[in-house]
Amino acid sequence: xxxxxxxxxxxxxxxxxxxxxxxxxxxxxxxxxxxxxxxxxxxxxxxxxxxxxxxxxxxxxxxxxxxxxxxxxxxxxxxxxxxxxxxxxxxxxxxxxxxxxxxxxxxxxxxxxxxxxxxxxxxxxxxxxxxxxxxxxxxxxxxxxxxxxxxxxxxxxxxxxxxxxxxxxxxxxxxxxxxxxxxxxxxxxxxxxxxxxxxxxxxxxxxxxxxxxxxxxxxxxxxxxxxxxxxxxxxxxxxxxxxxxxxxxxxxxxxxxxxxxxxxxxxxxxxxxxxxxxxxxxxxxxxxxxxxxxxxxxxxxxxxxxxxxxxxxxxxxxxxxxxxxxxxxxxxxxxxxxxxxxxxxxxxxxxxxxxxxxxxxxxxxxxxxxxxxxxxxxxxxxxxxxxxxxxxxxxxxxxxxxxxxxxxxxxxxxxxxxxxxxxxxxxxxxxxx
Amino acid sequence: xxxxxxxxxxxxxxxxxxxxxxxxxxxxxxxxxxxxxxxxxxxxxxxxxxxxxxxxxxxxxxxxxxxxxxxxxxxxxxxxxxxxxxxxxxxxxxxxxxxxxxxxxxxxxxxxxxxxxxxxxxxxxxxxxxxxxxxxxxxxxxxxxxxxxxxxxxxxxxxxxxxxxxxxxxxxxxxxxxxxxxxxxxxxxxxxxxxxxxxxxxxxxxxxxxxxxxxxxxxxxxxxxxxxxxxxxxxxxxxxxxxxxxxxxxxxxxxxxxxxxxxxxxxxxxxxxxxxxxxxxxxxxxxxxxxxxxxxxxxxxxxxxxxxxxxxxxxxxxxxxxxxxxxxxxxxxxxxxxxxxxxxxxxxxxxxxxxxxxxxxxxxxxxxxxxxxxxxxxxxxxxxxxxxxxxxxxxxxxxxxxxxxxxxxxxxxxxxxxxxxxxxxxxxxxxxx
Numbered sequence: 108x109x110x111x112x113x114x115x116x117x118x119x120x121x122x123x124x125x126x127x128x129x130x131x132x133x134x135x136x137x138x139x140x141x142x143x144x145x146x147x148x149x150x151x152x153x154x155x156x157x158x159x160x161x162x163x164x165x166x167x168x169x170x171x172x173x174x175x176x177x178x179x180x181x182x183x184x185x186x187x188x189x190x191x192x193x194x195x196x197x198x199x200x201x202x203x204x205x206x207x208x209x210x211x212x213x214x215x216x217x218x219x220x221x222x223x224x225x226x227x228x229x230x231x232x233x234x235x236x237x238x239x240x241x242x243x244x245x246x247x248x249x250x251x252x253x254x255x256x257x258x259x260x261x262x263x264x265x266x267x268x269x270x271x272x273x274x275x276x277x278x279x280x281x282x283x284x285x286x287x288x289x290x291x292x293x294x295x296x297x298x299x300x301x302x303x304x305x306x307x308x309x310x311x312x313x314x315x316x317x318x319x320x321x322x323x324x325x326x327x328x329x330x331x332x333x334x335x336x337x338x339x340x341x342x343x344x345x346x347x348x349x350x351x352x353x354x355x356x357x358x359x360x361x362x363x364x365x366x367x368x369x370x371x372x373x374x375x376x377x378x379x380x381x382x383x384x385x386x387x388x389x390x391x392x393x394x395x396x397x398x399x400x401x402x403x404x405x406x407x408x409x410x411x412x413x414x415x416x417x418x419x420x421x422x423x424x425x426x427x428x429x430x431x432x433x434x435x436x437x438x439x440x441x442x443x444x445x446x447x448x449x450x451x452x453x454x455x456x457x458x459x460x461x462x463x464x465x466x467x468x469x470x471x472x473x474x475x476x477x478x479x480x481x482x483x484x485x486x487x488x489x490x491x492x493x494x495x496x497x498x499x500x501x502x503x504x505x506x507x508x509x510x511x512x513x514x515x516x517x518x519x520x521x522x523x524x525x526x527x528x529x530x531x532x533x534x535x536x537x538x539x540x
Numbered sequence: 541x542x543x544x545x546x547x548x549x550x551x552x553x554x555x556x557x558x559x560x561x562x563x564x565x566x567x568x569x570x571x572x573x574x575x576x577x578x579x580x581x582x583x584x585x586x587x588x589x590x591x592x593x594x595x596x597x598x599x600x601x602x603x604x605x606x607x608x609x610x611x612x613x614x615x616x617x618x619x620x621x622x623x624x625x626x627x628x629x630x631x632x633x634x635x636x637x638x639x640x641x642x643x644x645x646x647x648x649x650x651x652x653x654x655x656x657x658x659x660x661x662x663x664x665x666x667x668x669x670x671x672x673x674x675x676x677x678x679x680x681x682x683x684x685x686x687x688x689x690x691x692x693x694x695x696x697x698x699x700x701x702x703x704x705x706x707x708x709x710x711x712x713x714x715x716x717x718x719x720x721x722x723x724x725x726x727x728x729x730x731x732x733x734x735x736x737x738x739x740x741x742x743x744x745x746x747x748x749x750x751x752x753x754x755x756x757x758x759x760x761x762x763x764x765x766x767x768x769x770x771x772x773x774x775x776x777x778x779x780x781x782x783x784x785x786x787x788x789x790x791x792x793x794x795x796x797x798x799x800x801x802x803x804x805x806x807x808x809x810x811x812x813x814x815x816x817x818x819x820x821x822x823x824x825x826x827x828x829x830x831x832x833x834x835x836x837x838x839x840x841x842x843x844x845x846x847x848x849x850x851x852x853x854x855x856x857x858x859x860x861x862x863x864x865x866x867x868x869x870x871x872x873x874x875x876x877x878x879x880x881x882x883x884x885x886x887x888x889x890x891x892x893x894x895x896x897x898x899x900x901x902x903x904x905x906x907x908x909x910x911x912x913x914x915x916x917x918x919x920x921x922x923x924x925x926x927x928x929x930x931x932x933x934x935x936x937x938x939x940x941x942x943x944x945x946x947x948x949x950x951x952x953x954x955x956x957x958x959x960x961x962x963x964x965x966x967x968x969x970x971x972x973x
Contacts, residue, residue, distance in 0.1 A: 237710050
């Protein structure tokens with residue numbers, strides 16, 4: 108029996124009196140992701156998704172249903188304070204919510220604290236302090252590296268250093284906020300000088316977002332064996348990218364305006380606890396390929412550092428929407444194509460003493476499967492714009508056009524566990540200003 | 541007569557009843573920088589530096605000495621709200637403080653709101669949202685580029701794109717917070733594999749920090765002709781760097797752990813208004829070298845986009861401190877060796893719609909003069925570690941050692957104006973953990 112099976116919050120037999128949760132596939136009572144929402148006539152507050160509904164955790168706190176430390180965190184307008192609590196307290200909140208939503212005795216008391224999700228507005232779940240994007244999708248690194256350096260796609264540091272760089276926190280938005288096509292400098296082929304104007308190579312990047320729970324003091328690294336304490340949960344992340352701006356600006360200090368105009372995240376934090384049944388060994392990193400340096404090595408992490416998540420990207424163009432066509436699937440693949448684990452990213456990031464804070468966001472970098480059907484960006488799918496994708500509407504796409512909506516989803520499944528999902532990360536592109 | 545000479549806050553004849561301010565050279569009544577401090581027995585609050593003293597602006601606000609919008613901003617524990625006000629209101633605060641500190645009629649009323657600066661603790665002046673570091677020191681770019689690419693030091697984008705990248709906001713500290721030597725991966729010469737341990741090439745970088753005042757909405761760029769409205773003021777910034785970590789990690793996405801372990805800033809914000817007399821034409825960028833793209837071009841900015849600031853770096857080793865020796869000057873040079881102006885940096889950063897927010901910090905990147913006496917980092921002064929500096933203590937330095945203190949200062953002077961300074965940015969290095 109898996110260790111998580113003894114945790115009643117994962118009991119496959121557990122159902123909820125919120126009937127839409129049972130057999131929901133994304134937000135059953137075994138998931139219970141956390142977020143911040145506004146009901147139709149109210150301000151922003153913390154909630155938990157349950158089927159097609161949201162439980163108002165601020166109202167639960169006010170009703171005396173949580174112990175004091177949890178109640179104090181749940182009345183805040185963001186998850187930062189809750190993330191700053193020790194994991195044992197965050198686990199007890201999960202157990203409590205699971206109990207409240209599964210035991211019918213609470214049904215009458217909680218009915219007024221349950222809202223229909225489609226009536227609510229979802230916000231960023233935290234005030235994001237710093238945002239860091241990694242580059243752990245090894246197939247993506249190979250695919251992109253091959254376009255820039257055909258004979259040497261993977262740089263010598265890749266298998267030693269979890270490569271990462273800082274991104275922009277202020278321009279991260281939740282699902283359903285429109286993305287304005289950015290303008291910037293690009294150098295047309297054959298020209299010696301750049302021009303300024305709307306990007307002609309707008310792309311998405313399929314990533315997982317990693318939420319940091321408790322932080323570390325400046326100068327005090329996180330040991331790999333302690334990293335679990337600092338991992339709050341996952342979301343989906345679309346790292347929108349302007350490839351023509353990127354190609355011209357990125358040397359020598361890395362991507363800047365090509366990336367920081369907008370990033371979209373799915374609004375629900377699927378917690379580390381909810382993901383426990385879906386932890387698997389790291390298939391993308393063979394042992395001794397090379398062996399990680401000691402500060403990044405932990406046998407337990409190697410044994411279940413990856414996630415049994417299936418990722419999908421869909422595209423819905425304006426024409427498809429008008430014609431009533433369903434979104435077209437651009438790719439599907441496993442999230443396990445990550446060369447470095449969440450714990451290795453957290454540990455590496457703090458290994459020089461850099462202080463992480465509750466509510467920081469780390470991106471994995473684009474996650475691509477080894478073959479085209481699972482590539483995580485149009486840059487890869489279209490081979491740098493060479494081979495456009497044919498859509499059911501008769502349209503073709505080498506890059507993202509105005510009016511297009513990109514939809515990322517992820518579902519987790521494991522033997523003996525009830526399947527869950529991360530929800531969706533979606534946004535539509537509007538024309539340049 | 542210069543336009544600023546009609547502004548009474550710059551009147552060279554104006555003196556303060558705080559006598560240490562008169563002839564102070566750094567914080568005379570013509571400067572009035574803003575910061576956040578704690579007096580010996582009190583909590584953090586906003587203040588203005590005046591000579592060797594600090595005026596408590598929260599107390600002034602509580603005493604009804606400011607108009608309501610300014611009073612509401614001055615009772616906050618950081619400058620963010622004040623920075624978010626229109627510049628006309630920030631200017632009126634400057635005029636009011638100048639009046640209060642120069643007219644002796646206020647002496648008795650304000651004496652209890654004046655603290656001796658050396659008794660106070662200085663904090664970060666703002667809650668920093670996002671931190672971006674630029675690379676506008678063209679001689680630094682040349683010097684460093686030459687070490688990596690002898691035949692091609694300046695990349696083709698340099699004279700079109702104000703190159704920048706995102707840095708870490710959480711690890712920025714004010715002066716006098718010790719810097720712990722970071723550990724990390726480096727690849728020893730001749731080795732195929734990296735090792736992990738304390739950096740052997742710790743360096744400083746001499747930069748100016750640019751504080752963002754009012755922000756812009758996501759998707760709405762700042763026009764170059766509106767950029768002044770978004771510039772709150774300057775500080776000094778030491779972008780501590782671990783060169784061996786940097787060399788190994790920085791490709792392909794830029795510096796990360798080599799930089800984000802600690803950055804030190806001077807605690808006083810010297811405002812755009814205080815700097816008005818010291819604006820000069822941009823000597824580092826000849827016109828049409830090439831001409832900037834239209835979105836970065838503004839004749840007025842070209843005419844006075846630079847600052848008549850002289851920068852200095854001093855080193856005080858533990859041995860020198862014990863021997864009672866004065867700090868040794870490592871370099872001195874003009875801040876005008878910047879290829880791009882503050883307004884061009886603000887405009888470029890937002891040109892893709894990226895939203896800046898009040899209290900964001902932009903670094904200029906290392907500012908080096910054309911010759912060795914004005915180089916802004918030990919990497920440049922020592923020629924990549926080849927030529928150590930000889931110190932009066934008999935010691936030598938190719939990079940920064942434990943116990944060393946690095947002190948950055950800047951002074952502004954202009955014909956007809958009272959000289960001011962930015963204060964000092966200083967921190968001592970402690971051994972690795």
